[in-house]
Amino acid sequence: MIFLRVVTVGVFDGVHIGHVEILSRLKRLAEEFNSTSEIYTIVFPMEYYKGHFDGLLIPLEDRITLLEVYGEVFPLELNEIKDIDASKFFEIISKDTKGIVVGKDFRFGKNAKGDISLLEKLCKKKNIKLEVVNDLTENGKRVSSTLIRKLIKEGNIKLANKLLGRAYPVYGKVYKDKQLGRKLGFPTANIRRHKELVIPKFGVYLSKVYTPKLYFGLVNIGLRPTVEKTKNVKYEVYIFDFNENIYGKEIRVELLEFLRAEEKFKNINDLINRMKEDEKLAKKILEEKYAS
Ligand SMILES: Cc1cc2nc3c(=O)[nH]c(=O)nc-3n(C[C@H](O)[C@H](O)[C@H](O)COP(=O)(O)O)c2cc1C
Ligand SMILES: Nc1ncnc2c1ncn2[C@@H]1O[C@H](COP(=O)(O)OP(=O)(O)O)[C@@H](O)[C@H]1O
Structure with missing residues (x-):
C-alpha cells in the first residue's frame, strides 16, 4: 500500500507567522487528500555556510517541536542537498506526493536553479497540486527570519515578537x-x-x-x-x-x-x-x- 503525502521544504527558523501560513495550508491540503504531511526543514540557511550569519532565532529542537504541530518533520543538512540538480531534487520530493506547498521565493536544486515556474511545470506533469503562498507582509515588509534576526539585534523586541507570533x-x-x-x-x-x-x-x-x-x-x-x-x-x-x-x-x-x-x-x-x-x-x- 502506498502512503500518500503532501510536502513542504524550507529552513523555517523561528517558525514565524509567515511560516505558519505555509504550514497551515500544508495541513489543510493533507486533510483534503487524506494524506500525511511532511516538513523538510533545512538546518542552517545558506548564509551560515557563506560565513555572514547572525545566528538562528531558536534552537533546532524547538523548531522541530513547533513544526511537529503541522506534520512529520525531517531535518536536512544543506550540504546533503545543495549539489543535487533541480530535476533530481524534484524527483525526490515528488515521490508518492499529492501536493506541495511553498513560499513565492522557493528555489531548489544545485545553485538554486529551480524556481516556481519550473516547479509549476514539473508538478503539472505529475498531477501534483502546487500551492504557492504569497508573502506575508508587515508595513510593506516581507516577514522573514532575516528581518526578525535584524529586529532582535536592534532591540526591537516588540516587533520581533509580533512577527514571531510568540515572545x-x-x-x-x-x-x-x-x-x-x-x-x-x-x-x-x-x-x-x-x-x-x-x-x-x-x-x-x-x-x-x-x-x-x-x-x-x-x-x-x-x-x-x-x-x-x-x-x-x-x-x-x-x-x-x-x-x-x-x-x-x-x-x-x-x-x-x-x-x-x-x-x-x-x-x-x-x-x-x-x-x-x-x-x-x-x-x-x-x-x-x-x-x-
Ligand atoms: C537590571 C540590570 C541592569 C544591568 N545593567 C548593567 C549595565 O548597564 N552595565 C553593566 O556593566 N552591568 C549591568 N548589569 C550587570 C551587573 O553588573 C551584574 O548583574 C552584577 O555585577 C552582578 O554580577 P554577578 O552575576 O556576577 O553576581 C545589569 C544587571 C541587571 C540585573
Ligand atoms: N530575585 C532573584 N533573582 C535571581 N536570582 C535569585 C533571586 N533570589 C535568589 N536568587 C538566587 O541567587 C543566585 C544569584 O546570586 P548572585 O549573587 O547574583 O550570584 P551569581 O554570581 O552566581 O549569579 C541565583 O542563581 C539564584 O539561585
Whole structure:
C-alpha cells in the first residue's frame, strides 16, 4: 500500500507567522487528500555556510517541536542537498506526493536553479497540486527570519515578537558566578547562551521568567563593562519578588520589552542606582500593561 503525502521544504527558523501560513495550508491540503504531511526543514540557511550569519532565532529542537504541530518533520543538512540538480531534487520530493506547498521565493536544486515556474511545470506533469503562498507582509515588509534576526539585534523586541507570533525565548540552566549580584542587592540567575543563536542588542529587557512558576523580571544581556573586562556575552536574570536558590535549575525567560542599552558606569553605586530605576520603570510598565 502506498502512503500518500503532501510536502513542504524550507529552513523555517523561528517558525514565524509567515511560516505558519505555509504550514497551515500544508495541513489543510493533507486533510483534503487524506494524506500525511511532511516538513523538510533545512538546518542552517545558506548564509551560515557563506560565513555572514547572525545566528538562528531558536534552537533546532524547538523548531522541530513547533513544526511537529503541522506534520512529520525531517531535518536536512544543506550540504546533503545543495549539489543535487533541480530535476533530481524534484524527483525526490515528488515521490508518492499529492501536493506541495511553498513560499513565492522557493528555489531548489544545485545553485538554486529551480524556481516556481519550473516547479509549476514539473508538478503539472505529475498531477501534483502546487500551492504557492504569497508573502506575508508587515508595513510593506516581507516577514522573514532575516528581518526578525535584524529586529532582535536592534532591540526591537516588540516587533520581533509580533512577527514571531510568540515572545522571544532564551533559556538554560542557572550556573554559579562570582556572587556579586547578591551583594549589590540584585541577585541574578545566570544562564548560558546557546552558541548558535542570534545575540539580542545588549541591554536590559522586561521579561517573563518561568522557574517553572511564572514571575516577571529584568534580563541584562551583555558584557557588564562596569564590573568586567570580557568578550563573553552573559544572560543574567533578576527575578521580581523571588528569593530562592535555583542553581542548576532550568529557567525559561521570554523577552517582552527592551528598556535601555547596556552602559559602562563610573562606579558600582551608579550602576546600583540605575538598576533601581530599571526596576521602577519595569514595575510601572507591568502595572499599566500586564496586570491581570
Ligand atoms: C537590571 C540590570 C541592569 C544591568 N545593567 C548593567 C549595565 O548597564 N552595565 C553593566 O556593566 N552591568 C549591568 N548589569 C550587570 C551587573 O553588573 C551584574 O548583574 C552584577 O555585577 C552582578 O554580577 P554577578 O552575576 O556576577 O553576581 C545589569 C544587571 C541587571 C540585573
Ligand atoms: N530575585 C532573584 N533573582 C535571581 N536570582 C535569585 C533571586 N533570589 C535568589 N536568587 C538566587 O541567587 C543566585 C544569584 O546570586 P548572585 O549573587 O547574583 O550570584 P551569581 O554570581 O552566581 O549569579 C541565583 O542563581 C539564584 O539561585
